[in-house]
Amino acid sequence: MTVVEFNGPGLSEEQWRTVRAVATALKPQQALWLSGYFAGLADAGRPEAAHLVPAGLDPAPAAAARTLTILYGSETGNGKRLADRLAERAHAAGLAPVLTDMADYKPRRLKEEQDLLIVASTHGEGAPPTSAAGFFEFVEGRKAPRLEGLRYAVLALGDSTYEFFCGAGRRLDDRLAALGGKRLHERVDCDVDYDDPAAAWIETALAALAPARTAAVPAAAASATPSATAYDRQNPFPAIVIENLALTGRGSSKETRHVELSLEGSGLAFAPGDALGVMPRNDPALVEGLLSVLDLSGGEALTIKGAATTLGEALEGVLEITAATPRFLDQWAEVTGAAALKELAGDARSAFLRENHVIDILRRYPAKGIDAAALAAGLRPLQPRLYSIASSATAVPDEVHLTVSTVRYGLNGEERHGVASGQFSRRAAPETVLPVYVQENPRFRLPEGDAPIIMIGAGTGVAPYRAFLQEREAQGARGRAWLFFGERNFDSDFLYQTEWQGFLKDGVLSRMNVAFSRDGAQKTYVQHRLLEEARELYAWLEEGAHLYVCGDGAKLAPDVHRALTAIVAEAGGHGKAAAEDYLAALRESRRYQIDVY
Missing domain, CATH: 3.40.50.80 (Nucleotide-binding domain of ferredoxin-NADP reductase (FNR) module)
Known part of the structure; x- marks a missing residue:
């Protein structure tokens, strides 16, 4: 909805920020309901106006609450999604958060903040998201103010295959403490399978902020359950490959492919600058190699997040089985009792993970006949891969085009391939079905009009x-x-x-x-x-x-x-x-x- 920019009589800047934040989160019918509710509060001091206050809500306004800001820095959209979820839960708890992208945040406001919840993604080796670079520069610079009056909590997102796991969130957490801020909740570092730990952090962080009296949430304002036909990361659309051809010519030192997928019937919309999330499947040959080393058939029963499956299906389409992670290393050291794995630390541990995939570790430290659940416990969920969309929906409706560089390299005497790019290169002929969803990228957009x-x-x-x-x-x-x-x-x-x-x-x-x-x-x-x-x-x-x-x-x-x-x-x-x-x-x-x- 469109919010009229008019600072009402007697409202402080902080109050106006809160009003704007609430207004932009409302649907038209919710705004209409709330206008009547506030009108009732204004008249609540008169006996004849008591009927204007909805049942179950205290007509007397609570004592002035502390302000709450939710900041997020996001590179691929995961941080933004979690920040949106955090804001929804905060509203449901009776709070009035101001949700802001770090790229849009005015750092000078930091000294005025009272309660601050941060969702910070890490890009590559410990760097903040590109759009959040200015915020980090200010916070970590000499102009950053003392923050003795600030209470804060940080949810850090990262990828444990990188040495500086969750580095951006760690930096913010340490820096805010050094500036005098008080932690409301200990930082939680999330790997790529962040859903459960992030949900737990959201609930406990908000519990620390909950006001003494929490207003009931109007039914109209409750978050709706997504429709089963709304295709997204949790429910991707089965897109059919229309075309898959090499763009690079004979003699090229690399391979780049042009891939066209059908979105007909999906209802998916995208703008130039957005990305397509592709849910890949692991190479069946790699799955067979893992099962052979482990002396398992693949038919072993397995339950992952409450869903019944088999080990073979989990290895092919549910779990990451290429790059090894610290979690896998710790778990495999425990399973095998290998002293050499347990002793790895610091730079030696990081180098070992760079130089060995899961299959290499299984070969060097075998454990025949291992229980399927024990193997799965050390593996992360298979993650989607994001590709910049190379087509316009206006020009080419019902299709989406990608430009994919095949990742191919040698490791331990064998040729290795990227999970998704390898699938595009060798196992995505026309008519192949690939689960996909659109990842919006509002910070990479064409200008309006005819600007150069x-x-x-x-x-x-x-x-x-x-x-x-x-x-x-x-x-x-x-x-x-x-x-x-x-x-x-x-x-x-x-x-x-x-x-x-x-x-x-x-x-x-x-x-x-x-x-x-x-x-x-x-x-x-x-x-x-x-x-x-x-x-x-x-x-x-x-x-x-x-x-x-x-x-x-x-x-x-x-x-x-x-x-x-x-x-x-x-x-x-x-x-x-x-x-x-x-x-x-x-x-x-x-x-x-x-x-x-």
Whole structure:
């Protein structure tokens, strides 16, 4: 619903924040009901107005409550989903939370906060989500205020296959304590199977905040049970593969595929910039290898989260069986009694996990005839993989297109494959059914109207730009568009070359600069092409262009950001600090958007 921005008479800034937060969470009929309820409260002092207060609700307002803010930093959407759930539960408990993305939060408000609940995802090796970088910079910097009046709790999300597991949440938890904040609840670190520990944290954290008197929640405001036909992560849509072909040519040092899936009848909607979640299945050959090493048939009965299945089915479609985790290592050390596994610690333990998959550990430390439940206890649930959508629903209705790079590498004398990309590469021919859902990405969106856009990407990072240009062409948008694209070799790796040329010919794409790193004596990347076009690129930014970066978060994004800083400093006549401020302002105004993996 649309909220009218009018600060009512006598409302403090904090009260107005609370009113806005509640209003934006209401459906129209709920807002109408609540308007009558508040009117009744206003008149509750008069005997004749007592009938206006709904039964079961105390007409006398409770003592002034402490303010509650829920902050989240999310890279793939998991953190946002949990923060939304936390806000719903808080409302149901009679609280009035203000739910805010760290990217939108004004750090100067931190010193005014009273109660703060944080859901913080970790990206890669201990880094915060890209959109939350500014918040972390402030909190961990010298300008951060003392927070003696703050009560807080942190729910940390991460992936235990990384060395700095839940690093972003740990950093915030430690820093807020160092600034004088008081923990309401101990931090909980969640692995990729976060549902149960996150639900427990939400309930106990809210119990610590619950007011002495909790108002009953109106029936209309109760959260509805999702429809069985609403396709999402918990209930993915069975999409049929229409097309699956190699984009890379003969002689390429890598494989990149173009995959088309049918969404007909799903009701799934998406916008350019969104991602598709794909629920993969493990390689049957790997499953057979595990069963053979364990001397098990696969027909052993197993129960996972209350659902009856067999070990074979669980290994193929329910459990992660490729990368080993600390949890698996601990459990397997206990099962086998292997002293060498129990003694692993620190860097040696991290290196061992990087250099050995589950199958390698089973081979080195065998346990024949192990109980199926004992094996499953150390394995995590199989997780969906997210891929940037490479098509526009306006241009190509009832379909979704993906650009998939096949992960293939050698380990312990064998060729290994990525779980999902390996399935796309070898086991997803046309007519194959793949469970999918749409993952919204509201922080990677085309601007409204005809504002110019600058798109920077390498490899599969070009996928959303194909969707951008398809959408602009279908909508008849006339804004300028400039694409910077990088890959290894011109002859074999120029992804969607013919389509880009068509967009250039039709004027949908105004300019295109390419960098093929392995075609020359010196490696040239997209950041080098940016620097070559410094003055023109800066002129586009000054004329209102929106800037997009998509691709590898470890190398591409930092390298491109350094190049952009240099461009603004040189072409704009700014110092380095002023150039950083310039880019920060672009990011704050949503004109500099980053989507990395």
